[in-house]
Amino acid sequence: MSNCGAQLEFIHAGLVFEDGPERLRALRDLSVTVRPGESVALIGPSGCGKSTTLRLASGMLSPSEGDVLVNGMPVGKPRQETALIPQDLGLLPWKTVLQNAVLGLAIRKVPKDQALQHAKDALSQVGLEGFEAAYPKELSGGMRQRLALARALAMDADLLLMDEPLSAVDALLRESLQDVLLDLWRERGHTQMLVTHSIEEAVYLGERILVFSPRPATLKADIANPHVGEDGWRDSAQFANQCNEVRSALAESAGEATGANPPEPQAAADKKGR
Ligand SMILES: Nc1ncnc2c1ncn2[C@@H]1O[C@H](COP(=O)(O)OP(=O)(O)OP(=O)(O)O)[C@@H](O)[C@H]1O
Numbered sequence: 001m002s003n004c005g006a007q008l009e010f011i012h013a014g015l016v017f018e019d020g021p022e023r024l025r026a027l028r029d030l031s032v033t034v035r036p037g038e039s040v041a042l043i044g045p046s047g048c049g050k051s052t053t054l055r056l057a058s059g060m061l062s063p064s065e066g067d068v069l070v071n072g073m074p075v076g077k078p079r080q081e082t083a084l085i086p087q088d089l090g091l092l093p094w095k096t097v098l099q100n101a102v103l104g105l106a107i108r109k110v111p112k113d114q115a116l117q118h119a120k121d122a123l124s125q126v127g128l129e130g131f132e133a134a135y136p137k138e139l140s141g142g143m144r145q146r147l148a149l150a151r152a153l154a155m156d157a158d159l160l161l162m163d164e165p166l167s168a169v170d171a172l173l174r175e176s177l178q179d180v181l182l183d184l185w186r187e188r189g190h191t192q193m194l195v196t197h198s199i200e201e202a203v204y205l206g207e208r209i210l211v212f213s214p215r216p217a218t219l220k221a222d223i224a225n226p227h228v229g230e231d232g233w234r235d236s237a238q239f240a241n242q243c244n245e246v247r248s249a250l251a252e253s254a255g256e257a258t259g260a261n262p263p264e265p266q267a268a269a270d271k272k273g274r
């Protein structure tokens with residue numbers, strides 16, 4: 001199974017939430033192109049606007065300014081070829097592990113036998129075989145994350161959007177699931193965008209690492225990371241250097257944010273610090 005990855009573009013994209021008691025700007029003037037088949041990691045301080053950016057890419061949100069395009073077309077609504085692992089995982093508590101894993105395929109109307117086989121294969125890839133009949137509440141937090149990952153992998157998407165998909169699994173399992181993600185990405189050729197708080201994870205999986213400022217998110221650094229996928233990458237001296245570079249970019253962007261920035265029209269709303 002292989003896909004031609006989708007191209008994802010943000011063109012001067014911005015997002016202001018208008019539905020609360022005050023306007024809240026989450027993203028400002030993001031211009032970035034993720035090429036077909038590219039793997040991009042997104043890192044930035046908590047609350048800066050990373051999940052918002054993924055939701056824009058998925059079509060769950062529309063930009064307040066600018067454009068978000070997939071394969072050159074504005075993402076007006078969620079597309080079937082995009083798989084999103086949301087931060088809250090989006091599992092249905094009344095469905096079993098297998099039924100949850102098959103959900104994305106059922107929506108795409110894949111024939112039932114084929115869908116079940118894909119879902120079972122994906123569950124086994126994340127180490128959840130034997131739990132097909134369990135319900136989400138019977139799983140640990142890390143197992144639930146693996147189930148959400150399996151559901152996305154089963155979809156064989158051309159654009160895989162992942163919001164901190166491995167944050168609740170233990171360190172060793174996390175590394176092995178990072179390898180699963182890496183292998184599948186190389187095998188299938190899809191485009192992926194991964195939000196993570198782990199600098200090491202970003203450097204292990206992202207051919208490019210986008211560093212966001214504190215809210216409202218702006219793109220502070222776009223760091224090339226071309227050795228992703230090479231043998232021994234995690235243990236190399238260059239890997240450690242790249243981690244240091246990302247760490248410095250994060251620290252620099254956090255430092256700038258505490259400096260004297262000119263006031264914005266929505267500054268009062270932003271001060272709410274939600
Ligand atoms: N539906 C919404 N309505 C109003 N405000 C929202 C909504 N969703 C997010 N926000 C606000 O937008 C800002 C950015 O949120 P977002 O979830 O994108 O942050 P994040 O970078 O993913 O943070 P974290 O690392 O903690 O997950 C926050 O201040 C949040 O309160």
Ligand SMILES: [Mg+2]
Nearest residue numbers: 050051087163
């Ligand atoms: Mg988030």
